[in-house]
Amino acid sequence: MADSNFIDYVKIHCKSGAGGAGSTHFFRAKGVPNGGPDGGNGGKGGDIVLKANSQLWTLLHLKYTKHVKAEPGKNGMDGRKSGPSGMDQIVEVPLGTVARDAETGAIITEVIQEGQKYILIPGGRGGLGNENFKTSTYQAPDYAQPGEPFQEKWIVLELKVLADVGLVGFPNAGKSTLLASISAAKPTIADYPFTTIVPNLGVVSYRDYQSFVVADIPGIIEGAHTGKGLGLRFLRHIERNSILLFLVAVTSEDIKREYEILLQELAEHNPELLGKKRILAISKMDLATPDDIKKLKKLKLDIPLLKISAATGLGVVELKDQLWKELHEE
Secondary structure, eight states, X not given: OOGGGOOOEEEEEXXXXXXXXXXXXXXXXXXXXXXXXXXXXXXXXXXXXXXXXXXXXXXXXXXXXXXXXXXXXXXXXXXXXXXXXXXOEEEEEOTTEEEEETXXXXXXXXXXXXXXXXEEEXXXXXXXXXXXGOOSSOSOOOOOOOOOOOOEXXXXXXXOOOOSEEEEEOTTXXXXXXXXXXXXXXXXXXXXXXXXXXXXXXXXXOGGGOEEEEEEOOOOOTTGGGTOTTHXXXXXXXXTOSEEEEEEETTOSOHHHHHHHHHHHHHHHOGGGGGSEEXXXXXXXXXXXXXXXXXXXXXXXXSOEEEOBTTTTBTHHHHHHHHHHHHTOO
């Protein structure tokens, strides 16, 4: 996924189709100068429909789409013929997309299953033709209903990446290197902060042809929940993860403090994230000094702790086993 092509937020103006008007036509034919009402109903206006598409990974295709408009319904016709309904406008989005009312911020819907559809804005109903208003005492009604008007609204679409495991860590903690070593993903890797500027997804192969998905989001720094660094914009991508895998480099000056800062940033963003399963992996063990090893022996935390090196493969198999176990534990 190219960095410039990852779009996870768009704002679009949606306008449904108005309903067609009912017809006030009266039947006329040779020898039948005063036939009864035969005006047909107006067609329904088109809906604006959100549809989940598993082949999409980003909202890039909507980046330059500011207006989405459905067709109006056609007016009713003579001979009791209804007007055609307006064509719906389908807005296809990746799985994990949330639709919000741009004015209130309220969540309208979330689509998380392939092919799932939701009518964001319904089209107007078509008006009834005059034949519907004929009664025993009123044989020639000369009126019909107008169609319902269109509706319009600004909608915000936000993508929350769907993955089983979310990688959480400071910039340059080794998240991208780990993702590259356990999956076929090819994230940008370099020895400087903020190498990752968009989320990366990797499918991790496990035993007996099984697999799970890991997401690497841009590194979090202290104060990320207030807008510092790059992490704030992408924190929502770990809201759907079943497990949070914290990565802290063994070379960190204070591993426990770094883990606690990461935890606090998640809590400030969304307290519900603290209810997810957590694992701490101490990365870059190939760079550990004797002093680093001593610090690790004194480290006391209440979550599973593993020591790994994505560069050498140390502990990577054990990490995959632990993640699989946590994912499938009741």
